[in-house]
Amino acid sequence: MNSxxxxxxxQDLDRRLRAYEELQxxxxxxxxLTTTDCVALxxxxxxxxxxxxxxxxxx
Amino acid sequence: MSPSREQEFRLGAERxxxxxxxxxxxxGFWGFAYANxxxxxxxxxxxxxxxxxxxxxxxxxxxxxxxxxxxxVILAGCSTSLPCGxxxxxxxxxxxxxxxxxxxxxxxxxxxxxxxxxxxxxLGLMCGRALDNLDTLVQQRPAGAGDGWLVTAGGLLxxxxxxxxxxxxxxxxxxxxxxxAPSLILIMLALMYLILQRFSIGELLAMPALQLPFxxxxxxxxxxxxxxxxxxxxxxxxxxxxxRLCSNQRTAFWPNLVGIFGAASLGETVSLFAASTLGSSDxxxxxxxxxxxxxxxxxxxxxALANLTGMVNILYTAVIGLRQLAGERLRAMRWxxxxxxxxxxxxxxxxxxxxxxxxxxxxxxxxxxxNSALAGIGIADYFFLRRQRLNLRHLYAAxxxxxxxxxxxxxxxxxxxxxxGFAIYVVVFNPQTLANTHFFRFVTAxxxxxLLAGLVHYGLTRLLAARLGWGGYPQGNERTLQAGPxx
Numbered sequence: 001m002n003s004x005x006x007x008x009x010x011q012d013l014d015r016r017l018r019a020y021e022e023l024q025x026x027x028x029x030x031x032x033l034t035t036t037d038c039v040a041l042x043x044x045x046x047x048x049x050x051x052x053x054x055x056x057x058x059x
Numbered sequence: 060m061s062p063s064r065e066q067e068f069r070l071g072a073e074r075x076x077x078x079x080x081x082x083x084x085x086x087g088f089w090g091f092a093y094a095n096x097x098x099x100x101x102x103x104x105x106x107x108x109x110x111x112x113x114x115x116x117x118x119x120x121x122x123x124x125x126x127x128x129x130x131x132v133i134l135a136g137c138s139t140s141l142p143c144g145x146x147x148x149x150x151x152x153x154x155x156x157x158x159x160x161x162x163x164x165x166x167x168x169x170x171x172x173x174x175x176x177x178x179x180x181x182l183g184l185m186c187g188r189a190l191d192n193l194d195t196l197v198q199q200r201p202a203g204a205g206d207g208w209l210v211t212a213g214g215l216l217x218x219x220x221x222x223x224x225x226x227x228x229x230x231x232x233x234x235x236x237x238x239x240a241p242s243l244i245l246i247m248l249a250l251m252y253l254i255l256q257r258f259s260i261g262e263l264l265a266m267p268a269l270q271l272p273f274x275x276x277x278x279x280x281x282x283x284x285x286x287x288x289x290x291x292x293x294x295x296x297x298x299x300x301x302x303r304l305c306s307n308q309r310t311a312f313w314p315n316l317v318g319i320f321g322a323a324s325l326g327e328t329v330s331l332f333a334a335s336t337l338g339s340s341d342x343x344x345x346x347x348x349x350x351x352x353x354x355x356x357x358x359x360x361x362x363a364l365a366n367l368t369g370m371v372n373i374l375y376t377a378v379i380g381l382r383q384l385a386g387e388r389l390r391a392m393r394w395x396x397x398x399x400x401x402x403x404x405x406x407x408x409x410x411x412x413x414x415x416x417x418x419x420x421x422x423x424x425x426x427x428x429x430n431s432a433l434a435g436i437g438i439a440d441y442f443f444l445r446r447q448r449l450n451l452r453h454l455y456a457a458x459x460x461x462x463x464x465x466x467x468x469x470x471x472x473x474x475x476x477x478x479x480g481f482a483i484y485v486v487v488f489n490p491q492t493l494a495n496t497h498f499f500r501f502v503t504a505x506x507x508x509x510l511l512a513g514l515v516h517y518g519l520t521r522l523l524a525a526r527l528g529w530g531g532y533p534q535g536n537e538r539t540l541q542a543g544p545x546x
């Protein structure tokens with residue numbers, strides 16, 4: 001863990017981890033799933049499950 | 060740092076050694092939607108559609124395909140795409156946060172290695188069947204009952220060829236993959252056209268199932284739903300590593316509904332119609348019967364080639380991951396030797412258990428017993444215990460210094476939860492015999508497995524992890540904990 005390449009590799013990892021720590025410490029994360037996404041997903045899933053069950057899922 | 064060294068580290072990040080930064084990720088919404096659809100529309104959609112037709116007719120089958128896939132894809136996506144898409148971490152590195160460093164290796168072996176070996180055997184045998192049907196078609200002789208030597212020989216040849224291509228590396232794989240997905244879509248369109256020439260939509264929807272295993276139609280429907288939930292869950296081992304290449308979390312999640320839900324459901328629906336109208340769940344038989352000599356020869360040849368491409372893709376991905384996780388000894392082994400050793404078990408399955416092809420859905424449903432529990436643990440850990448905030452330093456620290464060292468690198472709590480989820484699945488619905496409890500008719504087997512595994516993981520972690528200092532979980536209003544003692 002002492003060769004030059006290992007030191008540079010550790011620095012590169014640290015740079016990447018710091019970038020995410022900065023994002024994490026901010027108020028909002030760019031491109032994160034929002035409440036609207038979650039509601040839309042739940043409605044879509046429920047509509048598909050119930051709708052298709054009523055259309056042809058019942059024997 | 061020199062540009063060449065920067066390039067080397069960037070490549071390392073792409074391969075999963077370190078997290079990919081948002082600026083380094085290559086896929087936007089449509090890029091990922093295309094890649095996702097190309098992966099989804101492979102020969103496995105033929106097999107899943109064909110298996111669904113065994114239990115239900117096309118009308119109920121379409122419902123089972125949609126209901127099963129949406130449940131499986133959403134749960135698999137929430138537990139993998141969301142964390143990996145947010146932090147750009149490799150999926151099995153992310154799994155260290157719940158299973159520990161050695162635990163995530165164990166999960167890799169269970170979910171990726173076993174799954175890939177099974178799929179290699181199934182797709183190899185499908186290649187063999189395609190060659191056998193091609194021979195039947197060209198020789199213009201009646202199809203024989205049972206598998207001849209050509210099926211086994213074709214299966215073995217396919218595995219050897221897949222290994223040979225995988226040894227040559229990713230360039231050849233990319234070139235092969237680029238032509239296969241569009242060709243399969245053309246075959247599906249042609250198949251649908253040929254079917255609609257003979258039957259109206261009303262006639263198609265009213266067709267019966269091929270082979271009803273139970274008298275109760277509701278049980279047959281629920282088995283069809285379970286097969287399709289399994290199909291959705293079968294993406295669990297791969298989704299995280301695809302999602303980390305997307306520009307952000309939303310881009311990593313929504314295209315799954317276009318590709319592995321939407322495109323796969325369409326492909327499975329066409330397959331369902333083909334199986335019901337042609338009277339067989341075997342896709343290689345449809346190609347022979349659907350459209351005469353010309354269509355049959357072209358479609359079967361493409362089917363064999365498409366299988367080969369799928370095999371090369373999963374073999375290459377699995378062995379790359381194995382090298383990343385398994386340590387120095389495997390990394391030092393020659394690439395070609397590693398590929399060859401990986402193929403020994405699939406070859407044995409082709410020789411000793413050729414029935415895996417016709418009972419393919421049994422294999423698929425077994426994998427769901429594992430994947431549903433893994434998804435439940437992932438959701439409980441990431442959303443409810445860590446509140447969507449990972450400490451990446453813990454993930455990348457050496458085992459001795461990390462809060463994720465748990466007990467000798469394994470988190471016993473997550474492993475107990477995994478066993479509990481797997482066990483409840485088999486109790487509610489036995490994939491081997493299809494024996495099921497009354498409970499199965501209302502809630503399937505995957506959902507209780509996912510829920511129980513999540514609850515056990517959540518409950519035991521809340522009860523024990525803080526006392527034992529395991530996992531660096533946040534407590535109260537804290538966001539993260541520092542490393543604690545180990546056992």
